[in-house]
Amino acid sequence: MSENPEQYAFSGESPDNYEQKCLCVLVLDVSSSMNGKPMEELNQGLKDFQREVQEDFVAAQRIEVAVVTFGSRADLIQEPALTSNFEMPNLRTNGSTKLVDGVRLAINVAEERKEWYKSTGQTYYRPWIMLISDGKPDKDQDVTGLAEEIETKVNNKGFLFYAVGVEGYNHKKLAEISHSNTPPLPLKGLAFTELFKWLSASIAMVSKSSEGQMLSLPSPAGWAQIQI
Amino acid sequence: MNKKAIIAQASVTGSAHLQSGTPCQDSSAVWFSSDGEFLITIVSDGAGSCSHSHVGSAFVVKKTVDILKERIEKNKWFYNRVLPDAVQWKKELFFIFKAVKVGIQQIAEEVKTDYKAFSCTIMLAVSTRYGMAYAHIGDGRAAIRTENEEWKAAINPMKGEEANQTVFITSELWDESISSNYFDANVINESISAVALLTDGCERASFEMLSFDEETGKYYDPNKPFKPFFEPNYQNLFKMKWAGFSQDKINRLWAGFLENGNAKLRAETDDKTMILAVFEPENTNEKTI
Numbered sequence: 001m002s003e004n005p006e007q008y009a010f011s012g013e014s015p016d017n018y019e020q021k022c023l024c025v026l027v028l029d030v031s032s033s034m035n036g037k038p039m040e041e042l043n044q045g046l047k048d049f050q051r052e053v054q055e056d057f058v059a060a061q062r063i064e065v066a067v068v069t070f071g072s073r074a075d076l077i078q079e080p081a082l083t084s085n086f087e088m089p090n091l092r093t094n095g096s097t098k099l100v101d102g103v104r105l106a107i108n109v110a111e112e113r114k115e116w117y118k119s120t121g122q123t124y125y126r127p128w129i130m131l132i133s134d135g136k137p138d139k140d141q142d143v144t145g146l147a148e149e150i151e152t153k154v155n156n157k158g159f160l161f162y163a164v165g166v167e168g169y170n171h172k173k174l175a176e177i178s179h180s181n182t183p184p185l186p187l188k189g190l191a192f193t194e195l196f197k198w199l200s201a202s203i204a205m206v207s208k209s210s211e212g213q214m215l216s217l218p219s220p221a222g223w224a225q226i227q228i
Numbered sequence: 229m230n231k232k233a234i235i236a237q238a239s240v241t242g243s244a245h246l247q248s249g250t251p252c253q254d255s256s257a258v259w260f261s262s263d264g265e266f267l268i269t270i271v272s273d274g275a276g277s278c279s280h281s282h283v284g285s286a287f288v289v290k291k292t293v294d295i296l297k298e299r300i301e302k303n304k305w306f307y308n309r310v311l312p313d314a315v316q317w318k319k320e321l322f323f324i325f326k327a328v329k330v331g332i333q334q335i336a337e338e339v340k341t342d343y344k345a346f347s348c349t350i351m352l353a354v355s356t357r358y359g360m361a362y363a364h365i366g367d368g369r370a371a372i373r374t375e376n377e378e379w380k381a382a383i384n385p386m387k388g389e390e391a392n393q394t395v396f397i398t399s400e401l402w403d404e405s406i407s408s409n410y411f412d413a414n415v416i417n418e419s420i421s422a423v424a425l426l427t428d429g430c431e432r433a434s435f436e437m438l439s440f441d442e443e444t445g446k447y448y449d450p451n452k453p454f455k456p457f458f459e460p461n462y463q464n465l466f467k468m469k470w471a472g473f474s475q476d477k478i479n480r481l482w483a484g485f486l487e488n489g490n491a492k493l494r495a496e497t498d499d500k501t502m503i504l505a506v507f508e509p510e511n512t513n514e515k516t517i
Contacts, residue, residue, distance in 0.1 A: 008471055008481070010236070011460050011489065012456060012485075012489065014434065015435070015457070017436065118389075123391040123438065125390055208497040208498075
């Protein structure tokens with residue numbers, strides 16, 4: 001009896017499972033100082049970010065994005081959603097720098113989304129909150145209180161917090177807010193596109209990780225000024 | 229003497245591990261009793277964050293088989309169609325896992341490394357045609373094929389709050405008490421025609437594990453082996469055996485399938501390990517399978 005070896009290959013279909021979610025909340029400074037070229041580049045970077053996520057088959061089904069902006073006030077301009085389900089908003093500058101209000105709103109968004117994941121039985125990865133600012137917070141903003149909240153919540157694995165300073169930013173204030181393990185990184189020029197490429201690649205890696213895998217995220221050298 | 233079960237066994241390195249130069253951290257082991265009455269199968273998934281977890285998982289599967297063989301012999305389990313008493317089995321496995329944990333601590337001391345660096349899960353099954361005893365700590369899935377040709381889950385995986393968390397044999401969570409929620413061992417008294425054990429890298433491709441219930445508006449884990457995944461391979465394994473394929477050849481084909489067998493398997497970035505064991509009916513007739 002002649003046998004075709006191919007006849008004996010293993011084969012099997014896979015089920016359709018919903019994907020576990022990884023939320024990324026962007027907290028973006030839209031104060032007047034971002035007017036002009038910085039805002040143009042930021043808007044372009046956001047669109048590139050959305051495209052990069054969508055081009056990754058698995059990441060596109062797992063990464064949810066929310067957008068909070070802050071100028072004279074903080075607004076949630078995009079509720080958490082898969083990138084295929086919304087059009088990236090075009091940001092405009094607006095007033096002063098209610099940075100603390102913006103970050104607090106982002107924390108609320110992340111916490112509420114986690115509660116929703118839990119209450120609906122969905123599995124999820126730890127959310128990311130990414131702050132991008134070029135200024136210093138208004139005087140009425142409770143930087144110390146926010147710094148304490150972030151330190152505690154990051155230590156308790158509530159979320160991951162990263163801050164990026166755009167030229168002219170106040171490093172001291174941003175460093176105070178950031179968790180001690182992830183100090184703020186200054187953006188190289190207006191390299192928003194490179195920053196968002198890095199962000200999509202990094203979250204894509206996290207969203208496919210397993211069992212507390214130690215990840216070597218891509219180097220931020222393409223967009224950050226790093227002292228060697 | 230019974231015919232031995234036919235097995236396919238393989239571990240393949242996940243694409244994320246290949247990219248980062250991390251070794252495959254999964255391990256597995258299979259051991260047959262000399263009379264073919266039962267077989268021991270074990271899979272272990274090394275923690276991605278731990279530097280020595282590939283060493284840990286390799287040690288755990290070997291050490292566990294060694295101890296388990298002795299204890300089965302001493303208790304005269306699985307001979308003459310006698311399954312262990314579930315309470316006795318659980319007690320025995322609790323102490324076996326503790327002994328394996330001590331073994332990890334010893335090898336960690338020898339290389340002066342924190343033993344948590346060897347963290348890994350463990351899932352084992354001792355299978356016969358008439359039933360199965362299992363034990364596990366951590367995630368991964370197990371499936372059995374019943375007499376009426378249905379596939380059903382044999383265990384519930386232990387998952388953490390976040391999608392990439394679980395419990396390891398090196399954890400303090402499970403060994404404080406035999407009734408810990410993080411240690412599970414039991415006996416299934418039911419005719420079995422096949423068993424599959426897999427690490428979590430294979431679960432999305434082979435199990436229904438995140439579905440949406442429209443009535444409640446909630447997502448849930450049905451923990452249901454996907455028959456269109458398992459059944460063709462159950463059949464294929466018989467065909468390969470009857471075509472005279474060597475164990476090595478079957479395992480190579482199985483590794484190729486886990487690596488690249490369909491879109492879900494291809495898209496998975498984690499290490500993937502699966503053992504599929506099928507029992508030939510006692511009066512085998514090719515046409516009846």
